Amino acid sequence: MLVTVKILRYNPEKDAQPSYQTFQVEAEETDRVLDLLEKIKGEQDGSLSFRRSCGHGICGSDAMRINGMNRLACKTLVRDVGDQITVEPLLGLPKIKDLIVDMKPFFDHYRRVMPYFISDLPVPEDGRERLQSPEERLRFDDTTKCILCACCTTSCPSFWANDQYYGPAAIVNAHRFIFDSRDTATAERLQILAEEMGVWRCRTAFNCTEACPREIQITKAIAEVKQAILSGKV
Amino acid sequence: MSGQRSVKIKPNYEVIAWKWMRYTAIALIPLAWFHMILQDVLVGVHRIDLNYVQVRWAFWGWRVYDFFLLAFAFAHGVNGLRQVLMDYIHSEKARIWVSWGLLVFWLVISLIGAFAIIGGVRMPSS
Structure with missing residues (x-):
């Protein structure tokens, strides 16, 4: 054809x-x-x-x-x-x-949420793994699928209006560590996302969820982060 | 949920504003609906005059009702306007100025409304 x-x-x-x-x-x-x-x-x-x-x-x-x-x-x-x-x-x-x-603004927001494992707990006695139950792992399973393609962030009307908004991808990658039972920097990440350009700029347009090629439930993840900030529970 | 952890988050202005929008929205559902049904349907806009307001405000309960309606509806609206403006104002300095400007605007208009409600109606002597 x-x-x-x-x-x-x-x-x-x-x-x-x-x-x-x-x-x-x-x-x-x-x-x-x-x-x-x-x-x-x-x-x-x-x-x-x-x-x-x-x-x-x-x-x-x-x-x-x-x-x-x-x-x-x-x-x-x-x-x-x-x-x-x-x-x-x-x-x-x-x-x-x-x-x-230019992906630099996108990755600047990504870095801001500290998208890496942080733990101030002592290393386990066997010096190897920090164990986690299947249920605890399931809590953030969906957001581990992100490939940082930027489809979500660049489909977001709030990001189009103001590129200072951290955007869905940064929040998804923060979610991956916020809800990880082994991570101890939860409060720091939630505090960053509670700022003016954090999760509150999300208007639940759902464009990000529709755009995601990995079918991550992004709007749901953002709502879970909002809920964690408001309730102080993860 | 089992294994839920507690974290301490310092509430900032944005968190308080977000909660305020939700609480006022819940309060506005009965307040605004009942106000609209009473004034626009049962009474009718053409029958609202100074005399009607005097009769209505003779009862303090209505003054309290109107004060809550003013406080919640106007604050809800002004904060909504602030949220929209924050999307489009890219300078942090300008965002702070606009936020303070809107706060003063909200305060002045609310105070004028509050004085009117507390002062009540004085019919002109004929």
Whole structure:
């Protein structure tokens, strides 16, 4: 089948504004949008720029807007989006070139919530594992799935309005440690998220939950963090 | 839930404001609905005049009711406006100025309303 791919192009050295360029590509309906982009870059225009790495929905490099929705190009098949495909860079982050955006603001917010294990408890006697029951592990299972692709944060209207908002991805990664029974920095993380640009900027639009390629219940996770701040219980 | 842990969070202005929005919203459901049904349906807006207000405020219970309606509805609305503005104001300094400005605005209008409610109605001598 012949697929029409409309791409929002931008070269900061030549263009004042981004503009659309259309390509025709021969494709199978089981091809991924990433395959189409590779075909265009390899056969029609080598200057087309986009990020990709694993190509299997794990690294989160190729997040972009496909037909108006944030998706991973490597997980989106042609049969899912039809033969008229519009591809744009993620919204809310500065454009660098074509489909590449500057992820620095995103990772700055991520770092702010201390997304790593912290424990001031003594090392277990056997010097090995800090044990946890299956129920305790289940409490934060969903939020361990995040691949930091930024689909959620860049689909959030609050983040579009004000990029100082920490955004869904940072909250999801804070949730992963806040509800971990072995972690002891719970209060510090909740205090950070209780700030003006923390969880209160979430308006429960649910865009993040719909955009997440890992199907994490993001709005629910944010609500759980809000509840933990209000009740002082995790 | 079993194994729940307690953590100590220092409540800040945002936490208090968030709780305030929920509490006032709950209070406003009966207050605003009953006010609307009484004034707009049972009495009718065309029959509300100074004489009606004087009769109504002769009973202190109505003054207390109106004071709560004013306090909750206006504070709820102004804080909602603050939340929306905070989304779009990117300078921290400007956010502080706007927050203080809205607080003064809320206080002045609430005080004027409170004085009116406490003062009651004095009919002009004919």
